Amino acid sequence: MPATPPAKPALQRRLLQPRDFDEALGLLPPWLALDAPTRARLPALWQQLLQHPGFNADVIEDVSAPAGQRVQAVGMAVALDARWQQRLRQAPQPWLARQLYAELLDGRTRPPSERELARANGSRGVDEGVSFMVLHYQQRNMDIGNPQAVAVISAAVTAMRLAHAGHRVREIFQEAWQGEHPYMHSIGFVQRSAHNTAATGSAAHTAPELFSLCRAEALRKLPGFQIREIFEHCTPIFGFRGAEQRLLRRALSDEPDELIVSLLGISPHTLKKLWRSIYQRVEDRFPSLLAEAAAVGAEGVRGPEKRRTLMRYLRQHPEEIRPYAVPGKGQAPADTGCGAPRNFV
Template sequence: MADSIAGFRICKKLDNFAESCNILKGYFSSFGAPAKQGDAMTWREMCEADLTDCFNIEPRHMGAEIVGYEPALKIWRLLVRSRCFNSVVIESSTPKHMKRIVASGSSVFVTPDFATQELERPRPYLNSRILASIASKRSVILPESVLCGEDIHCPVDLVVLNGDYLNDSLSQDELDEVHMLLPFTFMEAHLGYRLNRILIEWTGETQRQFHHSSGVWRAVETYAQEDRGLSIMTRKDALSVSGSVAAALFQYQEPILHLHETDKHLLAESLRGGSDSELAARMNLSLASIKKRWLSLFQRVAEVQPTLVPGHREQSWSSYRGPQKRHHILSYVRSHPQEIRPFRWYSGKEL
């Protein structure tokens, strides 16, 4: 587990984006894939009901210093529904304990002006300024239109809001698994975006060591009296560490399928696994609607990338076995996550 504690480092050099994604998917399938029966730890997206438990782990990351606790909680409830917000909750269950949240992480895309301002004038309480901007109707959250492709050539800046775990109440084996899951679920959530700079305000020495042991985070400022500090990761930082998995975050490829929102929704749910009946239940659609969406997706993909659809040259290709076509498309999307970014289907109003 030495490499897991090092965060974003593995021994193999990653030569291209697709290879990076495939290797990471192998890690994900080995360490706590969602809803695997019998796993000690599983992960999923954060929801509103998780917020209190998540901030009980590390209250300082809530960002309530300016607006106060209740307004901050209200803003977080909006954030968890935004496409500009990514998150993970890691849960542990044992024979002695019911399922409980042992770690959580979240991030938000911000405007380049805000990221530049924070780097030029670093101060404590980064999260609180983000929440205060939303409360004042002068949000520094990146407009969703940028993520949705209206300006796809513009790199985006990211702030990691939290990456916290129960340090004192976990066994060493549990800590090792959390140390592995947090960075790799972070990768899973952010691969496929055109990233520019990643900022984080860490709290406490344990968290500082956890991030900086990877070698890819660079210190910007330390606020000794507050027991906090600002760190940054850029493409240059990630590539400077030989064999760094984090380099894959900055190896962006243009999407070629140009999928509709409904297509992205279908593929994102399919990547979680399950039959068409299970997809229908999760998406609140009829089974017939799911099958109709698959057929429409096959037809659109065949128009722009026909090699992904087996039987596309056959006169009756539309009757070609659906599972085979689905397998090819899902395999491609797994190694090219930019095709379905932003990953999340629902969204609230612009923050």
């Protein structure tokens, strides 16, 4: 009698939460080789960065698995300042993610501020935009011959797209150990270093290599290629404020209001004010978007339907939840003269 194939996992992507920190520590890549004192300081750093618009931290979980065994993968990325961008482009050395973590922990570097990200997202130069480095990605099973592991890898590529899309991404960097190189090549990244072929000594042969992908390389790929979609950028039309964007980023992860209040450290009253402000901006700039939802008159239906309608739109237009400013000005005005559909820039 043939063996019963394993059940396909019920995977979902969501944002990292403090309750995930212990499991995230257990899913640090072995090649990262962080010492015990550094590992012990990471949860405090993650907590500090959790709501920063230049920090992406995602969890892939199998909701069909028992509690305590659901998290299948964790990935984190951070926006880079100009010094770190130059460092990665010019003769990169190995163990860059480890060095970046050390500087973040010691306060020697920080992600660009919300204002700096807004200016970068509003830029139009060929060599302008936001650059990210994936600090690490790790999943419980990396066996490409295992259907469940392959499903997690596929979900992770989608999560990477959702985590970065909406920014005017200039470049994404990621270190990868030798066994991970085929995955990096398969999703479109280009290897930029060759430490293991040029260096000598046993330690060098386990060093990670640096991969990256820039906007020009990504946009040469055919439409529909997931990694290309990270680099497709549109001008936002709503002009959401920073507090509104922080709320919307959590809501897009299907987190309930009770959890959002706790994670953002705001009161229920403030949350209600933010939702009212969000809906007012949408109704002012794109009246037809919520018209159908507003017409639903059944008691208790209108509010949830308005949110579902807005969430569907924002999943297609992630630029609305990213900082944005017109070059030379402050926060971008809501009326940019661009309706839907919009041109990529």
